[in-house]
Amino acid sequence: MSLLEVENLTKKFGGLTAVDNLSFGVEEGEILGVIGPNGAGKSTVFNCVMSRYDVTSGTITFNGDDITDTSTHKIVNKGLSRVSQESDPIDIFPVAGNIRLFTLPNSLLSLYGGADMEEIASYAARVDLQDKLEETPDELPHADVRRLEIAKALATEPELMLLDEPFAGMNQQEIRKLSEQIESLREEGMTMIVVDHNMSGLMQLVDRVVVIHNGAKLAEGTPDEIAENEDVQDAYLSGEEI
Amino acid sequence: MSSLTLIFTVLAAASSRASEVFGTIRRTILTPIGRVFDFLLAPVDRAFRPLAKVFNRTLGKFLGTVTGLQLAFVLTTFLLLLTGGIWGASIIAFEPGEGLIALDIRRPLAYACIWAVFAMGWDIQSGYTGYISFGHSVLSGGAAYTTAVLLNEVSSTLPLYVTAPISVFAAVVIGLLIALPSLRLQGPYFSLITFAAVLLFFQATRAFDILGGSAGLRITRVIPAADSFTRYYLLLIPMLLIAVALTVLSRSNYGLIFTAIRENEDAVSAAGINPTKFKIWSFLISSIVMGIGGVMLTAAVSNVDPTQFVQVDRSIEMIAMAVVGGIATVLGAMGGAFVFFLLKEVVLNLFIDEAALRLFVLFLLVVLILVFARDGLFRKLWHRLGQIGGEEP
Numbered sequence: 001m002s003l004l005e006v007e008n009l010t011k012k013f014g015g016l017t018a019v020d021n022l023s024f025g026v027e028e029g030e031i032l033g034v035i036g037p038n039g040a041g042k043s044t045v046f047n048c049v050m051s052r053y054d055v056t057s058g059t060i061t062f063n064g065d066d067i068t069d070t071s072t073h074k075i076v077n078k079g080l081s082r083v084s085q086e087s088d089p090i091d092i093f094p095v096a097g098n099i100r101l102f103t104l105p106n107s108l109l110s111l112y113g114g115a116d117m118e119e120i121a122s123y124a125a126r127v128d129l130q131d132k133l134e135e136t137p138d139e140l141p142h143a144d145v146r147r148l149e150i151a152k153a154l155a156t157e158p159e160l161m162l163l164d165e166p167f168a169g170m171n172q173q174e175i176r177k178l179s180e181q182i183e184s185l186r187e188e189g190m191t192m193i194v195v196d197h198n199m200s201g202l203m204q205l206v207d208r209v210v211v212i213h214n215g216a217k218l219a220e221g222t223p224d225e226i227a228e229n230e231d232v233q234d235a236y237l238s239g240e241e242i
Numbered sequence: 243m244s245s246l247t248l249i250f251t252v253l254a255a256a257s258s259r260a261s262e263v264f265g266t267i268r269r270t271i272l273t274p275i276g277r278v279f280d281f282l283l284a285p286v287d288r289a290f291r292p293l294a295k296v297f298n299r300t301l302g303k304f305l306g307t308v309t310g311l312q313l314a315f316v317l318t319t320f321l322l323l324l325t326g327g328i329w330g331a332s333i334i335a336f337e338p339g340e341g342l343i344a345l346d347i348r349r350p351l352a353y354a355c356i357w358a359v360f361a362m363g364w365d366i367q368s369g370y371t372g373y374i375s376f377g378h379s380v381l382s383g384g385a386a387y388t389t390a391v392l393l394n395e396v397s398s399t400l401p402l403y404v405t406a407p408i409s410v411f412a413a414v415v416i417g418l419l420i421a422l423p424s425l426r427l428q429g430p431y432f433s434l435i436t437f438a439a440v441l442l443f444f445q446a447t448r449a450f451d452i453l454g455g456s457a458g459l460r461i462t463r464v465i466p467a468a469d470s471f472t473r474y475y476l477l478l479i480p481m482l483l484i485a486v487a488l489t490v491l492s493r494s495n496y497g498l499i500f501t502a503i504r505e506n507e508d509a510v511s512a513a514g515i516n517p518t519k520f521k522i523w524s525f526l527i528s529s530i531v532m533g534i535g536g537v538m539l540t541a542a543v544s545n546v547d548p549t550q551f552v553q554v555d556r557s558i559e560m561i562a563m564a565v566v567g568g569i570a571t572v573l574g575a576m577g578g579a580f581v582f583f584l585l586k587e588v589v590l591n592l593f594i595d596e597a598a599l600r601l602f603v604l605f606l607l608v609v610l611i612l613v614f615a616r617d618g619l620f621r622k623l624w625h626r627l628g629q630i631g632g633e634e635p
Contacts, residue, residue: 050512052508072511072512073517074516076512076513081512082512088506090501090502090505090506090509092501093498093505101498101502101509101510101513101515102512102513102514104498106515108519111491112303112494112495114495153512155513156513156514
């Protein structure tokens with residue numbers, strides 16, 4: 001059984017079909033890449049998985065539970081966490097406070113529960129932010145803000161992490177560093193889905209790739225298979241560069 | 243058209259002139275005064291530092307950490323409030339035409355305690371979560387009317403310990419009726435519902451005989467008006483207890499989550515926390531506080547009427563108080579209530595005889611504070627005091 005199973009997912013916005021009868025699964029411990037040109041529907045898939053959007057049809061199961069219509073916070077508490085494409089830290093909290101929010105129990109009875117400073121620092125350390133706990137997000141460079149988003153997701157102790165364009169806006173050196181950090185998360189046993197429109201950056205990192213085009217699955221396979229797939233090359237040549 | 247252009251040109255010139263003047267005032271008057279204060283207060287900060295250390299180690303987790311000067315400020319305020327029943331009996335004021343006069347301000351001080359409860363009750367929900375309520379007087383008014391109806395319809399001798407819990411409960415029920423349908427949604431829908439609710443309740447008080455119409459319902463005072471000293475303390479003590487309780491809650495996970503809801507509700511969901519649950523919870527806490535405030539006000543008066551207890555103006559005044567003191571601070575809202583109420587009932591009375599003009603000037607001052615001290619007087623003061631103690635700006 002796959003950890004996450006998306007079956008026949010369709011999402012329509014009015015007359016526009018953003019996701020079209022898409023099925024894929026991710027196995028425990030693997031990194032799945034989901035690629036496709038801008039506007040292919042990648043982020044919409046994540047929004048459906050996290051119940052940010054209601055699905056039009058199809059089912060999503062996580063660890064055997066149907067989570068299609070489960071609300072976002074419950075999905076998170078089941079062990080699924082998402083790093084959004086848009087960074088949205090709370091600027092009036094320092095880095096530590098932003099991470100701490102993600103450790104708080106969803107309970108009215110918990111006045112002082114959640115991670116202490118040491119635990120918060122350990123989440124931050126997994127993405128090299130441990131020296132910036134007191135800084136507010138608006139003081140951080142872009143790459144650090146992106147890493148804070150990952151630290152927040154880690155703080156919910158997920159089994160599966162969805163990373164939406166984690167490399168967007170980073171330079172080569174920052175991409176390399178983040179790739180290494182993602183790699184070491186995998187070694188700790190984290191399952192991940194990484195979305196990107198840029199194939200080259202992703203190919204070293206992922207075990208398997210699903211290519212989405214116009215909301216539907218175009219191809220699926222190992223990075224090598226995908227690189228040689230003619231449909232994929234056509235799709236990219238007609239739209240964006242690889 | 244050309245006259246419009248002229249008006250805009252004049253306005254633009256005037257506003258740039260105003261900001262110039264303000265800049266000059268800041269440079270030549272405010273900054274030097276600030277430096278003098280820094281110079282005078284720095285030793286106070288040092289003197290209170292050891293005590294602040296003890297405070298932070300023991301109570302810091304529950305009440306927040308302070309610098310020496312901030313602690314000195316809190317203790318002074320606390321002392322002033324505790325002795326208000328004595329010094330409030332006779333303060334020296336200046337009235338144009340009359341010169342120096344002695345004033346007994348224990349009545350306004352006592353009522354300011356009640357309004358401080360309202361302002362804090364509004365703040366812990368609207369100020370923290372950002373879901374602004376324009377109708378909080380529906381909660382306090384609901385509690386007040388419950389007391390009045392019980393006294394009029396059941397028995398005029400019902401004791402406070404019977405009417406008070408029922409009245410607070412009524413506020414909670416009204417709170418749930420408003421919160422459950424409206425707080426499931428994001429956005430301005432909630433504000434509109436609270437606004438409609440207070441208008442609805444105001445009309446109900448006048449439409450239904452059992453609620454006494456615009457004249458209201460007569461009741462017997464629980465707190466005798468004749469004894470200003472006792473009245474002040476009977477209202478001060480519950481106010482202080484609520485201030486401490488709400489400060490503790492605001493420094494707990496609740497405060498963090500409520501603030502996060504205001505700043506980024508989606509992030510709260512992404513953190514695995516149910517924002518709806520916490521929004522409704524904040525409104526319930528607020529309803530309880532408003533209920534207690536409503537009971538306090540009812541206990542101090544002999545008539546419960548729509549103008550004093552319900553009218554939407556009352557809700558707006560609660561907001562104004564919190565804004566003046568500093569939104570999402572609890573204690574700032576408390577201070578704001580005292581500033582606002584004493585301005586309204588004491589200070590402006592000395593200079594302006596006409597009631598309508600007094601209110602106009604009062605709300606003009608509120609607007610000025612919003613423009614020039616957007617974070618509120620007490621938040622600004624608090625940070626300033628912190629800076630003298632070497633805290634980062």
